[in-house]
Amino acid sequence: MARRAFSKGRKNQGKQKNNEQSTTTKLESYLAANIQQLKQLLDQPGDLVIREFTVGEANITSAIVYIDGLIDRQLVQDSILGNLQDISVKRQSPEESTELFNEIYQTFISITSIEKGNTLDDVANAIVSGKTVFLLDGQETVLIMDTKGGETRSIEQPISETVVRGPRAAFVENxxxxxxxxxxxxxxxxxxxxxxxxxxxxxxxxxxxxxxxxxxxxxxxxxxxxxxxxxxxxxxxxxxxxxxxxxxxxxxxxxxxxxxxxxxxxxxxxxxxxxxxxxxxxxxxxxPVTLGDILKSPEDYYERWLIGSLLRSLRYFAAFIALFLPALYISLVTIHPGLLPSELALSIAASRQGVPFPPVVEAFLMVITMELLQEAGIRLPTPIGQTIGIVGGLVVGESAVSAGIVSPIMVIVVALTAIAAYANPSFSIGITFRIVRFGFMLAASILGLFGIILVYIMINIHLVNLKSFGIPYSTPFAPTMARDWKDLVIRAPMTMLTKRPKFLEPEDAKSGNKGAKDS
Known part of the structure; x- marks a missing residue:
């Protein structure tokens, strides 16, 4: 078996080496040979179009090659085929193939982006990337023309980042x-x-x-x-x-x-x-990016500074809730009930009357259920996903409380946590909060508030050591850069935001643009 595997590996390596050599092979001067090599390399796909025709009064054979669906047909017809076919009708063409090729390159191809190629690799890569290749019999060089087209999505509003105020142009796949x-x-x-x-x-x-x-x-x-x-x-x-x-x-x-x-x-x-x-x-x-950059939104700058500061402060508060609320519930109810006011402690104890699980099991059960509902809502089609997310959450929560599996206050805690996790503009940081939350909950179930503090210290140590392309992730909190605090938790008035972030060490520190400074 080992010998067979080794032999098979040697064959695959040899086949790969032969393919690499074939794609770097120089083109021949015969059009038919070049087209045959190209067909063999691409394995004659059904969408490969090879249009052969003659040019000049000498009737020299030529061809254009492209893949249907990747090119702009009208552009190929008007700027390439139409011009080349007019050569034999309107002009006395040169007899020499080289002279004809140069004249076509300089005069008859009305494409803005055009270059020459002389290997099979040049031709194959150009064709599969949506370009059109012109070959002339007797020439070892081809013309590669940028004719990319086909169906593309138009510019629309961003789907994953809702725009309240500001430009609504979003990137597309092109x-x-x-x-x-x-x-x-x-x-x-x-x-x-x-x-x-x-x-x-x-x-x-x-x-x-x-x-x-x-x-x-x-x-x-x-x-x-x-x-x-x-x-x-x-x-x-x-x-x-x-x-x-x-x-x-x-x-x-x-x-x-x-x-x-x-x-x-x-x-x-x-x-x-x-x-x-x-x-x-x-x-x-x-x-690069920092933690403060991820918690910013363009709307912070499109509104006046008081409104922008309020929105950003709410975002930081939401991050605190998303990380700590379930862990605080577990620690206060299980290990530190004496820290709660008497009336609140009695109310929580009354709501948990008949619940068969301890608070930690109750919290993990509800948080995992909420995660499943969120994932199901994302994966299903949009109309069904919204229904599953809303109806599923209400039905599961109400049924769990009615059955005495969880307490009503636990449902409130989990709901607030789920909402707070997505109050931030970055989807990725919301997932991060969901992951780290489980670490806080586990630590709170073992050591209470001391466990939460220990995990919080560990995360801060990690953030201080984490970098993004050489920039400390916790900047400007640590290392402290007081100047950049004007655009951190509180957004200063626009007239005060005249300098670029110091931690980026820009060549031009002073910003002449007083527009949005979001990352």
């Missing part, structure tokens, strides 16, 4: 459209786009966007270095990129911000951060 949204938001020649190819087989386009003269060059260098180390066949979503380049894969806290809002990404660029855009997904990554 990378070119997303880049244009950033261009429209930041109309400066200093906006830079660094392109990478991600995926050994898919070869998806990934762009690192930043504002030159604002961002710290060390951040750009580190981001590009990590992206170049990615070794994967395909990255269908930006979550793959996030997991490859994050600082600590063991941390439950998100080390990059994710958004589909163009205004949020643009304001991150103006702060001195990078935005990572991947073709095929509307969700972009913003890095």
């Amino acid at each position: 990378l070119g459209t997303n880049l244009s949204l950033l261009r429209r938001s930041i109309q400066t020649p200093d906006l830079r786009f660094k392109t990478h190819q991600i995926g050994k087989r898919s070869k998806r386009s990934l762009v690192v966007a930043y504002v030159d003269g604002v961002i710290n060059p060390k951040i750009v260098k580190e981001v590009n270095r990590r992206l170049e180390m990615i070794d994967i066949d395909d990255a269908p979503e930006s979550g793959f990129i996030e997991q490859w380049i994050e600082d600590s894969f063991l941390s439950p806290f998100p080390q990059m911000n994710t958004t589909e809002r163009a205004d949020k990404a643009a304001s991150g660029l103006l702060q001195g951060k990078v935005v990572i855009l991947l073709d095929g997904t509307p969700f972009v990554l913003i890095a």
Whole structure:
């Protein structure tokens, strides 16, 4: 068996080596041979279109090759086929194939983006990425024309981030459209786009966007270095990129911000951060990020500073409830009932009359039930999911209380905890709170308030040591940067927010833009 496996592995390696050699093979001067090699490489897919025709009065055979569904048919017809077919009708074409090829390249192809290729790899990669390839008999070079098209989703409102006030343009799955949204938001020649190819087989386009003269060059260098180390066949979503380049894969806290809002990404660029855009997904990554950045929302800046400060303070309070409320209930009812007021303690004891489970089992049972209802509501179709979430929560909670399995106050605690977990603008941090909550509950069931304090200290130690592309995650809390506290829990008036965050060490510290400063 071992010999067979080894032999099979040798064969697979040899086959892979042959494939690599075939894709880097130089094109031949015979059109028929090149088309035959291309068919063999792509295994003659049903959507591969090869249109052969003659050009010039010498009737030199040529062809265009593309994949149907990935190209703009009208563009190919008007700017390529129509022009090439007019050569034999309206012009006295050169007799030499090379001269004809050069004249076609310089005169007859009315496509803005056109380049030359001379290997089978160039042709294959161009075709599967939505480009059209022109081949001329007698030439070892081809023309690769950008004719990407097909059905795409139009710009709509963000789905995962509800907009109350502000721009409603959200990113889509098309990378070119997303880049244009950033261009429209930041109309400066200093906006830079660094392109990478991600995926050994898919070869998806990934762009690192930043504002030159604002961002710290060390951040750009580190981001590009990590992206170049990615070794994967395909990255269908930006979550793959996030997991490859994050600082600590063991941390439950998100080390990059994710958004589909163009205004949020643009304001991150103006702060001195990078935005990572991947073709095929509307969700972009913003890095580096801190805990304070994740708890911010663009609406904090679109409203007056008093309203923005109130909303942000409520968000911090919601984070406290999402983390500590079930654990506090367990510790106060089980281990420290003397800390409760007498009337409240008697009321809780009366509500738990007949409940067969201790508070810790009761709390874990209800929290896990709520997690199941939330997950079911997300996975089901939208109309059914909303019904399951609302009706399921009411029915399960009411039935559990009526059956005497849990107390009414436990239902209130779990409901408040679930609501508070999603009061924050980041979906990822809500999941993090749900994970950490179980650690607090377990510690509270063993040591009470002392256990909660110990877990809280452990989390703070973790946050202080955690970094996002070299930036401490707990900044500006620790290390303390008093200047950045003006835009932390309380949002100062807009006239006072004239400097970019100090912890990012931007090249241009003073902000000429007094608009949104969210990450």
